[in-house]
Amino acid sequence: GAGVSQSPRYKVAKRGQDVALRCDPISGHVSLFWYQQALGQGPEFLTYFQNEAQLDKSGLPSDRFFAERPEGSVSTLKIQRTQQEDSAVYLCASSLWTGVGYTFGSGTRLTVV
Amino acid sequence: KNEVEQSPQNLTAQEGEFITINCSYSVGISALHWLQQHPGGGIVSLFMLSSGKKKHGRLIATINIQEKHSSLHITASHPRDSAVYICAVLQNTGNQFYFGTGTSLTVIP
Numbered sequence: 001g002a003g004v005s006q007s008p009r010y011k012v013a014k015r016g017q018d019v020a021l022r023c024d025p026i027s028g029h030v031s032l033f034w035y036q037q038a039l040g041q042g043p044e045f046l047t048y049f050q051n052e053a054q055l056d057k058s059g060l061p062s063d064r065f066f067a068e069r070p071e072g073s074v075s076t077l078k079i080q081r082t083q084q085e086d087s088a089v090y091l092c093a094s095s096l097w098t099g100v101g102y103t104f105g106s107g108t109r110l111t112v113v
Numbered sequence: 114k115n116e117v118e119q120s121p122q123n124l125t126a127q128e129g130e131f132i133t134i135n136c137s138y139s140v141g142i143s144a145l146h147w148l149q150q151h152p153g154g155g156i157v158s159l160f161m162l163s164s165g166k167k168k169h170g171r172l173i174a175t176i177n178i179q180e181k182h183s184s185l186h187i188t189a190s191h192p193r194d195s196a197v198y199i200c201a202v203l204q205n206t207g208n209q210f211y212f213g214t215g216t217s218l219t220v221i222p
Contacts, residue, residue: 033210042117042199042212043156056209091156102146102210104156 004105006092012111013082021077021108025094029103034067034077035091037107043091049075082112116140119200119213126220132187134216136200139181143205147174147185150197150215159185159198190220 005024013019025032030051035043036059045059051072060067064083069075079086089107117138126132136145147159160167160174162183167174171190176183187194200213 035210035212040214042214043201043210044212045209048209059209093156102158102161104148104158107156 004092004094004103006090006105006108008108009106010109010111012113015084015112016081017112018078018080019082019110021079021090021110023075023077023092023094023105025073025075025092026103027073029094029096030072031095031097031102032069032075033093033102034075035093036061037089037091039088046077046090079110082110084112086110087112115213116204116211117200117202117213119198119216121216122214123217124219126190126218128191128220128222130190130220132190132194132218132220134185134198134200134218136183136185136213137181138183138200138202138211140202140211141205142181142202144203145176145183146201146203146210147183148199148201150199152196156199187218192220192222195219 007022032049034046036046037043047067048056049069052069064080066078089109091107092105093102095102120135145162149157149159162174162176171188173186197215197217199215201210203210
């Protein structure tokens with residue numbers, strides 16, 4: 001596609017439920033980032049992939065958060081046993097190479113009730 | 114500790130005014146991005162800078178690498194410019210982006 005596509009656009013989960021958020025980067029983009037943006041805050045880094053390799057996962061807030069990109073294209077961010085503090089917009093960005101211009105998806109707004 | 118600081122946090126302007134948003138950072142960078150985020154919408158990358166100045170329409174972005182400072186200017190502001198503007202830097206020692214908390218701009222007709 002022409003841009004980075006994220007789905008679902010909105011997700012409401014009950015506390016304790018597992019959720020999976022999908023990111024379709026621009027075809028051929030090597031680098032893929034996930035960010036978490038709480039209400040009124042700037043995005044916070046979660047994890048980074050180069051192709052299928054997860055090179056940095058230092059921003060994942062707990063072991064309930066897991067990200068994968070098994071074939072180096074689509075990525076999934078999974079959150080297990082969701083908590084209220086997980087409510088945020090989850091943004092995905094991709095670029096052809098590190099340091100080259102990034103394209104952001106529209107985000108998935110997760111609300112945990 | 115915030116690696117990226119933006120000011121002001123909130124800005125209200127009359128249509129037609131010249132607007133400046135500032136960004137200071139504390140890490141060595143390979144690139145700086147200015148991003149625009151509309152309410153409920155995604156993020157659009159306005160500029161990527163590593164030196165000097167770039168202009169696109171009514172938007173101008175400048176960066177001073179020695180002073181670790183960048184500015185985003187909007188000339189002849191318009192209500193459709195109302196959005197959150199975010200400064201993001203790519204650290205030159207890794208692949209991590211650091212983001213400012215954003216400047217919320219409202220342009221009143």
